[in-house]
Amino acid sequence: MLKKWCLAIGLLLTFHASAVELRTTIWPPYQVMLRGELSGVSMSTVRCVFSDMGEPYSVSVMPWGRAIADLKNGDADGLFSSLPTKELADSAVMSAPFALEKWYWYFAPGIDSSIDGFPRGLRTGAVRASNQERWLEKNGMPVTETVNEGKQLLRLVAAGRLDAFVADERYFKELLNEVDASELERLSRLQRRFIRYMPLGVYFGKHFLAEHPDFMSEFNALIGKCADSSINLSGEEREQVEAIFDERIRPLLKHSRIVTALDAQSRVNETVTDEDIARRDRQWRAEVGQAVQPMISGELGRDISAFLQVVQEASKGLFTEIYLVDRSGLNAGQSAVTTDYYQGDEAPFQQTLGAAVSDLYIGPIEYDASSGYFQVKVSSVVMNPDGKLVGMITVGVDVEKALLKSQ
Template identity: 30%
Template sequence: MIATVVVCLFVTVGIANTATAQASDNDAQDGFLILQTNLHPPYQELQNGMLSGYSVSVLNCVFERIDVGYGFAIAPRQRNREMVRNGRADGFFLARISETMDEYAVATNPLALEKWMWVSSAIKSDDPRVSRRPKPGDFTTVGAILGSNEAEWLTEQGYTDVMRVPSIASLVGQVAAGRVEYALVDKNSFEIARNELGMGADKFMVQFERYAPLVVYFSNSYVAAFPDILDKLNAVLEFCETRPMRLEPWERDAIEQTQLPTVRQFASSPELVAHVQDQLAGAEQPKEDQKHLIDAEWKALARSGQSSDTAAEILLNDLSEHLRRFQSSVGNQVAEAFVFDVHGQIIGMSRLTSDFDQSDEAQFQMIESINRDQALIADIWYDASTRTFLSQITVPVVDPDTGRTMAALTVGLNVSAALRPDS
């Protein structure tokens, strides 16, 4: 492991996995790259002169796994994009997915999910502005960080007079002083800045606007030179992302009040119960070692989007077709739906799942649930197989005649669609 020093406004250190004497000779062979970034706590931040943060730790893990040399350089976000556009850098991170950037760069799967909030000065609970969000053209003073993902999005949405300030601390201070009525910021970054400024939560009103998946963009020229690296990176991301985004109380309440009743109704519907009974009737229970073999083959092929013979057979059964009709009926709020039996084996799915055996997953506990009205609502995490951020809802499927649990239904809720304010 060697240190590669890159200068671009700031000096930072990236890690390369090639020996110093061999680095220049091997660069063209191993895809050695320089990624531009900007300081954006808690995702990218400097600690004792070293670049750290959540996204940096994920990328360190990824590049080590795929054995590619790399370095990081810090510069303002706008300059980073221009360097990639002009072919002077191999890529940059973290960025929201944008049609404009898609013209000159290729996005990876998301590394993180930002929660964008409107932040304004605190007002009384009976003030009519409590439920108000600024709209384009309504003469409200709207602020964002200069060159940020939020500032770009505001421009695309038609906000014309956006006050752009150089840092999150400055923006929070402008809101507190009343010079900016509403600021659009990432929730994590806002809370860090607010705490560093010594301001309490009671000084602000915070309203959810949207989720924003964040990716690494690689330049078209780099992808053309090394076409396999992007697929390799995406394939190992799931092993390097270990931090789910916890559902906040309001998010969990929204799911329980809006989506959970629909899932429960579907799980107890005569049609679904009949399809589950048909799949279970006469089904042979494979031995444990055979189940492991089926699961291993399933996983290996699913990573490349292929179906094993077992998966292909399940995808064609009547239960899977019924699950697809359900998913289609609720629109883009649901990314997947699948049913597994009391042994944890998938018996029906609307689309290919990442694995066959669910007995080692948290939702398997619903099989042994004594309280038939219980439901498990999981925290938000990125699912590579659906390419969406999901919160999975799992409920038991109960035999109406005997009252015993036959199976469990899991519905993958697309939180970006299901929890936005206008959903």
């Protein structure tokens, strides 16, 4: 049956000999086979991106180990959906993430997950050769029992033969859909504890990218349009991030240093022209990453920037950046170097100061491949004592730390 799938999908999607050859495996809900057609969260994104690029492609379904071997050997151009892995680092490059797995511990009622060292000492299970099994072993948590499919993990925990297992939230929900009503009641009592996010993307072989040097940048540029809500916070996660903002940042919105800095710069820039804004932004972006940064150094040397740096450092990694923006959309102080000096064309500004849609904006999850952290930007308007809008504050929140802190 698997060979038939491979053949059918290859014939369906291959338009000519130069089609991009992709490999994948079945992993609900990211890749699923419905009535003989490959579908799922990841497949929908891949299909959308290739369609917008006007690029023909073929997809073959096979065991994951074989898919990796094909990519390494040059028999395939890419594979999906993959987590970042050292196994492919020498032979392939990962695209920007188009989905995020949200990993949780799922464990039996009565187990205390707040104890130091959790889950050491517990009987843990994993699907054989899965990313979760490799992660557990890498982090010094031996797997007590491996199984061939996820449903077996559910039943072993429900039967008291295992204490816990790690699973992606979406995958866990898919498993629950496959159990009968008598099992569902017991399994609904399982507890959970957030572990981390895992980005999913497409690995393209270096041999392929060498022949198509513009391919990856074009592919990545379309991911934001084609990816679904899997890169956004859930309702529960938004509440947790907002609670941290209310506790740690909202009291600062009335701090005299912040209010004064924004009020003063907003007044100075009341008559700033579009040409001047564009000139300053060009200079700022030209200096980013350079050894000599007269404009950036001047801004980071301001008292308000030093104050924001102290706030960021005190968060112990919870906040990745903090910056102020005046009413004209220009930076008025920052704890770290921002990509741009003008923020007026960015979503945080447009959803707060720009359109006055809301006094609070929480953006999508952004993955920084160089640092390996996941960030969300939280923005709020700032008012002076007279109730006049003077600007906004944006805080980059390490969302993994935020969710772990809230447990």
